[in-house]
Amino acid sequence: MRLCYNVLMKIKLITVGKLKEKYLKDGIQEYVKRLGRFAKFEAIELPDEKTPDKASSAQNQQIMAREAERIMAKVAERDFVIVLAIEGQEWTSEDFSKKLADATLRGFSDITFIIGGSLGLALQIKKRANLLMSFGRLTLPHQLMRLVLVEQIYRAFMIQEGSPYHK
Numbered sequence: 001m002r003l004c005y006n007v008l009m010k011i012k013l014i015t016v017g018k019l020k021e022k023y024l025k026d027g028i029q030e031y032v033k034r035l036g037r038f039a040k041f042e043a044i045e046l047p048d049e050k051t052p053d054k055a056s057s058a059q060n061q062q063i064m065a066r067e068a069e070r071i072m073a074k075v076a077e078r079d080f081v082i083v084l085a086i087e088g089q090e091w092t093s094e095d096f097s098k099k100l101a102d103a104t105l106r107g108f109s110d111i112t113f114i115i116g117g118s119l120g121l122a123l124q125i126k127k128r129a130n131l132l133m134s135f136g137r138l139t140l141p142h143q144l145m146r147l148v149l150v151e152q153i154y155r156a157f158m159i160q161e162g163s164p165y166h167k
Contacts, residue, residue: 008109009038009104010109010110011035011040011042011111011112011113012110013041013113013115013146014112014114015043015044015146016045016046016047016048016067016070016071016142017047024144024146027151031147032150034154043146044074046067046070046074047070061122064122065122071114072125075112075114078110079108079111079112080111081128081130082111082129082131083116083125083128084116084134085116085120085126085132085133086137087132087134088131089132089133090136091133093166094166096156100156101160113149115146116142
């Protein structure tokens with residue numbers, strides 16, 4: 001499946017929390033650089049809410065609601081939104097590549113990925129999603145998920161190009 005891309009396509013990654021580890025920043029930056037030939041990439045880090053020790057369920061819901069407000073302020077009406085959620089669908093790299101290609105064929109030029117904070121994401125964010133995506137049932141640090149996701153986005157474009165990168 002070979003598609004022609006131009007840098008009018010935009011990939012946006014919205015995350016809750018700040019990335020601190022240099023090795024993860026370096027890895028992400030490498031894949032962002034590689035992605036440059038396919039799309040413009042924008043990373044938006046939103047502050048996470050402080051969660052008190054032994055927070056009640058109601059407190060957790062309030063925290064997620066405040067984070068959701070900040071996330072929704074960064075999502076445009078015409079964005080194709082893919083939310084990372086443990087209950088989401090799992091795909092092979094080829095399937096993921098096809099999902100991205102299908103979104104562009106349906107006229108979406110802006111694809112937005114969302115990774116929530118340590119408590120997860122409010123229901124309104126999941127309802128806004130065009131797709132819920134899961135990388136499996138393992139719990140991974142959100143910072144590490146950023147690197148894995150950006151690499152998979154790059155891999156998806158390479159699959160579409162027919163590149164030997166994906167083997």
